[in-house]
Amino acid sequence: MSREPAALLRGVTFRYPSTPTVLGAVDLEVESRDFLGLVGPNGGGKTTLLRILLGLLVPQQGSVSVFGRPPQEVRSRIGYVPQHASIDLEVPAEVLDVVLMGRLARSSWGPVFGSEHLAAARQALELTGSADLAGRRFGELSGGQRQRVLIARALAAETELLLLDEPTTGVDIHRERELLDLLHQLNQRLPIVLVSHDVTLVSSHLKRAAWVNRDVVCYPASELSPQVIEAIYHGEEP
Numbered sequence: 001m002s003r004e005p006a007a008l009l010r011g012v013t014f015r016y017p018s019t020p021t022v023l024g025a026v027d028l029e030v031e032s033r034d035f036l037g038l039v040g041p042n043g044g045g046k047t048t049l050l051r052i053l054l055g056l057l058v059p060q061q062g063s064v065s066v067f068g069r070p071p072q073e074v075r076s077r078i079g080y081v082p083q084h085a086s087i088d089l090e091v092p093a094e095v096l097d098v099v100l101m102g103r104l105a106r107s108s109w110g111p112v113f114g115s116e117h118l119a120a121a122r123q124a125l126e127l128t129g130s131a132d133l134a135g136r137r138f139g140e141l142s143g144g145q146r147q148r149v150l151i152a153r154a155l156a157a158e159t160e161l162l163l164l165d166e167p168t169t170g171v172d173i174h175r176e177r178e179l180l181d182l183l184h185q186l187n188q189r190l191p192i193v194l195v196s197h198d199v200t201l202v203s204s205h206l207k208r209a210a211w212v213n214r215d216v217v218c219y220p221a222s223e224l225s226p227q228v229i230e231a232i233y234h235g236e237e238p
Contacts, residue, residue: 004068006030006161006191007053012062014048022048025062026216030161034191035183037202037209037221044213046195050163053193054080066161079154081147083166083195095141095149096134099124102156117156124156125149128182144175148182155186162186164194168201180205199224 007030014023023045030036030053038046051057052064055071055078066074079102102124103117125131128148133141138149147167154162167183168176183192184205196202202209203224211217211224219228 003032006032006034007066007071007193008064009052010063012052012059012064014045014052014057014059021214023052023059023212023216024214028210028216028218030191030193032191033187034193035187035207036191036193036218037206038193038195038212039197039199039202039209039224040212046212047165049212049216050080050165050193050195053161053163054078076157077160079151079157079159079162081150081154081162081164081167083169093138094134095125095130095136095138096121098138098149099134099152099156102153120158121152121156124152127155127186128152129178142175143170144172144179147171147175147179151182151186160190162190162192164192166195166197168196168198176201 007028009026009028012023012026012028013021015021022043026045026049028049038049040046048057052059053066053071055064055066055073055075064071067077071078096118099121100117103120122131122134125134128151130145130148130152133145133149138146141149151162151164151167164183168179171179180201183194186192194202194206199209203221206221209219209221209224211219
């Protein structure tokens, strides 16, 4: 199996129109079996960094590659779970329908899915421990169940890199533990990058942490102590 990085950013600088620089000369490598947490203050650039990895934003300077290619060319290999799903909870969509949305890019018939796509969607539900939810309405699920289904939707697309934006927001402690256990299982198969405001969660459960505040500084997650964070905030050497 190749040991090339899943993603590589070199000298990446990004700013939105009429705003200060959000990311400045960022270097970051996402390893082939990484479990990387992006932490930092609001407005520090965490979600922007995810969108650059997805190819939704193009930096003004620097280079970005995912699996050795521009992210726009391999977007079908990247799974994304947003913080807020763009699914109207009043629409009577069943869970299986939501997961099948992850197959749209691979279906030559648009939103008409054959047996191959149904099998992939059901397998993704199995992987996330959500097979029993297939016939339930998405809007009736708990926060933790919805997150599992959205991860299943990403996996149904045959994802090779999984990006998640604040996946534990609105999830109770018990469901958070179940979600983290699921992500650890998935990390045996693919690299994961996760945005979180919960430094304790990242330092306790993930492999590495990237402190994102215009610059990016990486640490083994276990070293992201309150003392290190305090030093970073004040621009000191930890």
